[in-house]
Amino acid sequence: MTEQTTKNRFSFRTLVLLLLPIVALAGVIFLFLSTGGGLDFQSAAPIEDLTIERYELSPDHIDIYVRNSGPETLTIAQAIINEAVWPFDITPGATIPRLGRATIHIEYPWSYAEAYGVTLFTTNAVAFDVEIPVAFNTPEPNTKTFWSFALIGLYVGVIPVFLGIFWFPALRQLGRRWMVFLMAVTAGLLIFLGLDTLVEALEAAAEAPSPFQGIGLIGIGAVATFLLLDALSRKQINTGSDESARRLSLAYMIALGIGIHNLGEGLAIGAAYNVGEIALGAFLVVGFIIQNITEGLGIIAPVLRDRPRLSSLLWLGLIGGAPAIIGAWIGGFAPSPTLAVLFLAIGTGAIFEVVYEIAKLIQKDVQKQPMPMTIFSGVLAGMLLLWVTGLLIK
Amino acid sequence: MKLISRRDFLKFGGLTLAGAAGASALAHSSGAASKVTAKPFKPQMQHGDDLIPGIDGEVDHEKNGFDPTEILTDFDYGEVSTLPNGQTLREYRIVAANRAIEVLPGIEFPAWTYNGRIPGPTIRCTEGDRIRINFINGSDHPHSMHFHGIHAGAMDGVPGTGPGGFVAPSDSFVYEFDAEPFGLHLYHCHVFPLARHIAKGLYGAFIVDPPDGRPAVDHEMVMVMSGFDVDFDDANDFYAVNGIPFHYQNHPIPIKTGETVRIYLVNILEFDLINSFHLHANFFNYYPTGTSLTPTEYTDTIMQTQAQRGILEFSYKHPGLYMFHAHNTEFAELGWTGMFEVSE
Numbered sequence: 001m002t003e004q005t006t007k008n009r010f011s012f013r014t015l016v017l018l019l020l021p022i023v024a025l026a027g028v029i030f031l032f033l034s035t036g037g038g039l040d041f042q043s044a045a046p047i048e049d050l051t052i053e054r055y056e057l058s059p060d061h062i063d064i065y066v067r068n069s070g071p072e073t074l075t076i077a078q079a080i081i082n083e084a085v086w087p088f089d090i091t092p093g094a095t096i097p098r099l100g101r102a103t104i105h106i107e108y109p110w111s112y113a114e115a116y117g118v119t120l121f122t123t124n125a126v127a128f129d130v131e132i133p134v135a136f137n138t139p140e141p142n143t144k145t146f147w148s149f150a151l152i153g154l155y156v157g158v159i160p161v162f163l164g165i166f167w168f169p170a171l172r173q174l175g176r177r178w179m180v181f182l183m184a185v186t187a188g189l190l191i192f193l194g195l196d197t198l199v200e201a202l203e204a205a206a207e208a209p210s211p212f213q214g215i216g217l218i219g220i221g222a223v224a225t226f227l228l229l230d231a232l233s234r235k236q237i238n239t240g241s242d243e244s245a246r247r248l249s250l251a252y253m254i255a256l257g258i259g260i261h262n263l264g265e266g267l268a269i270g271a272a273y274n275v276g277e278i279a280l281g282a283f284l285v286v287g288f289i290i291q292n293i294t295e296g297l298g299i300i301a302p303v304l305r306d307r308p309r310l311s312s313l314l315w316l317g318l319i320g321g322a323p324a325i326i327g328a329w330i331g332g333f334a335p336s337p338t339l340a341v342l343f344l345a346i347g348t349g350a351i352f353e354v355v356y357e358i359a360k361l362i363q364k365d366v367q368k369q370p371m372p373m374t375i376f377s378g379v380l381a382g383m384l385l386l387w388v389t390g391l392l393i394k
Numbered sequence: 395m396k397l398i399s400r401r402d403f404l405k406f407g408g409l410t411l412a413g414a415a416g417a418s419a420l421a422h423s424s425g426a427a428s429k430v431t432a433k434p435f436k437p438q439m440q441h442g443d444d445l446i447p448g449i450d451g452e453v454d455h456e457k458n459g460f461d462p463t464e465i466l467t468d469f470d471y472g473e474v475s476t477l478p479n480g481q482t483l484r485e486y487r488i489v490a491a492n493r494a495i496e497v498l499p500g501i502e503f504p505a506w507t508y509n510g511r512i513p514g515p516t517i518r519c520t521e522g523d524r525i526r527i528n529f530i531n532g533s534d535h536p537h538s539m540h541f542h543g544i545h546a547g548a549m550d551g552v553p554g555t556g557p558g559g560f561v562a563p564s565d566s567f568v569y570e571f572d573a574e575p576f577g578l579h580l581y582h583c584h585v586f587p588l589a590r591h592i593a594k595g596l597y598g599a600f601i602v603d604p605p606d607g608r609p610a611v612d613h614e615m616v617m618v619m620s621g622f623d624v625d626f627d628d629a630n631d632f633y634a635v636n637g638i639p640f641h642y643q644n645h646p647i648p649i650k651t652g653e654t655v656r657i658y659l660v661n662i663l664e665f666d667l668i669n670s671f672h673l674h675a676n677f678f679n680y681y682p683t684g685t686s687l688t689p690t691e692y693t694d695t696i697m698q699t700q701a702q703r704g705i706l707e708f709s710y711k712h713p714g715l716y717m718f719h720a721h722n723t724e725f726a727e728l729g730w731t732g733m734f735e736v737s738e
Contacts, residue, residue, distance in 0.1 A: 060445075075500065077498065077499065077500030078449070078498050078499075078500065080631075080728070083724045083727060083728055084447040084724075084727030084728060085448060085449060085498070085632070085639065085640070085729060086447055086448075087448060087449070087450045088450075094500075107445060108445070109445055119631075121498075121624070121625075121631070123500045124502075125501050125502070125503065125624035125625050125631075
């Protein structure tokens with residue numbers, strides 16, 4: 001009824017009334033820009049901001065990818081490498097429009113494993129520093145590096161998740177209380193992973209060009225993912241599917257949340273590998289395997305009392321682990337702080353939504369027989385498990 | 395994952411890696427070197443494709459109002475007249491002014507200058523001459539002129555010693571004193587904060603010739619070593635001799651074999667403790683402060699702290715291109731590098 005009335009009242013007059021403030025706004029903006037609005041906007045020094053997106057080293061060459069994240073056009077005038085003025089080329093041009101990108105090519109005889117610092121000076125003598133902590137050839141996207149990044153993802157993502165899933169037959173024998181305990185452990189694991197993902201998102205946000213508002217992106221990505229998953233799970237309840245199907249879909253959601261988290265982990269590893277920050281020593285990989293095996297455990301926790309098909313378990317493992325490979329590829333070949341923020345934000349939202357789903361499931365399970373200390377100790381054990389295994393990686 | 399800033403540990407060790415010559419030697423075997431787009435050396439260089447620190451292009455000397463090539467041999471003897479007592483009077487008019495100087499292609503530095511140039515005019519006279527400097531402050535900051543030499547306190551150009559120590563914007567002052575002792579000296583602004591007033595460009599050479607002059611040479615040149623802190627973090631970003639980094643690398647100074655050369659070398663570098671001068675493939679006689687006609691050293695490298703100066707005399711035996719540069723290698727690669735082009 002109300003809707004009907006609203007529709008009826010929408011006329012040309014309404015349209016004009018709607019547009020009126022917008023037209024007035026345009027007028028105010030025009031007036032402000034043409035007169036300065038009585039304020040003095042003369043700045044003593046121009047505000048310039050340049051985001052160093054990444055660098056690539058190849059024999060005798062250093063390429064630096066930059067983006068103008070300042071409010072106005074800027075021009076790169078000089079490049080200094082390790083306290084030496086060095087000739088350079090810049091494409092498409094030295095003058096970079098707002099949010100525009102450019103690549104600085106420097107022919108420079110760098111040495112393997114040494115550290116370099118590049119300073120870029122704009123025409124207004126504003127200096128921007130590029131830190132190259134360890135110099136080595138940036139992996140090029142060819143078949144070999146493609147596979148080695150895939151292997152990294154396999155080791156830190158797919159293998160450990162599947163190892164965790166292999167606990168399935170053993171854990172099936174557990175009693176009801178232990179199953180609730182395991183669910184609580186999963187919730188604890190996920191809370192820990194969620195916090196970890198959020199922190200990584202915040203770190204990536206600090207590196208993203210400021211106009212892209214990294215923190216805002218985190219909010220958008222996390223909240224939207226949370227609400228979307230929540231809506232999907234409610235829709236499923238409404239369609240009246242049975243309990244075991246619901247538990248299986250919860251397992252899929254956990255796998256998805258963990259998968260996006262592992263994508264973030266892959267991104268970080270790929271990017272770190274590229275800049276030589278990570279030696280990816282055997283010890284570090286072992287650490288990842290130990291930590292991520294608990295993720296496999298979390299994925300199967302909701303379906304322990306059911307008989308999921310083998311193919312389901314396979315899919316659960318792939319969804320949970322394989323994104324690490326994709327992440328390593330993206331992080332290794334096309335790192336973008338902005339994209340990383342978005343992925344990590346989605347991961348944060350997904351993980352916390354899954355925690356919420358698990359909480360609902362546990363609540364249902366303990367309706368007849370409350371076991372608060374089981375839940376408390378389970379959640380705590382889950383968080384401690386990641387904290388202790390994390391000692392191996394951090 | 396935390397950033398590993400190895401650079402902080404390594405950067406000091408890495409600096410000495412390569413003088414420009416070393417760098418070009420390193421790159422010599424590289425086939426990729428032929429792709430370099432910048433050729434800082436003009437065609438007279440045989441290996442224009444070698445990797446060398448330097449700049450592409452040229453600053454706008456006309457707009458800057460001075461050209462280091464001209465400053466090299468520009469000695470200002472003033473307006474000369476004779477006083478009733480027979481003493482020679484040299485009068486100068488020096489204006490302090492703000493001026494944007496393009497120090498490297500594309501980078502303008504908001505400098506403070508004497509007579510619109512960095513370094514200021516090379517004031518040259520003979521011991522015992524009466525020097526009269528009509529100093530006009532045309533900038534928006536108080537400035538002064540402080541000469542190294544022997545003179546009355548009121549003529550010292552230091553705040554607190556009288557009106558000459560602090561000349562307000564659009565004010566003026568006449569500095570007057572007898573030039574002594576003979577030697578190579580300098581002048582600079584002494585208004586505080588002193589480091590900033592010097593670093594912004596207010597300095598110049600002051601040559602007092604001995605009464606009977608120095609032995610005749612084929613070339614006399616003045617070289618004032620300084621630096622530019624373009625981002626105002628009290629550390630030099632670029633180094634230069636006679637104002638423009640890499641100028642004499644891109645425009646080698648032509649001389650002939652056997653010709654005698656005398657260089658009046660002054661260091662006014664702010665922020666860094668020392669500066670130095672190294673001449674390639676040659677040795678020179680060194681007269682510290684120029685106050686004696688007997689050299690103290692026969693060497694190819696000397697060092698000077700701020701306001702130290704000395705006279706170098708040498709000639710080249712063989713034709714070729716010869717570098718001269720600060721042997722603080724970092725300064726050399728940041729602009730304090732030049733070349734002599736010696737022909738037969």
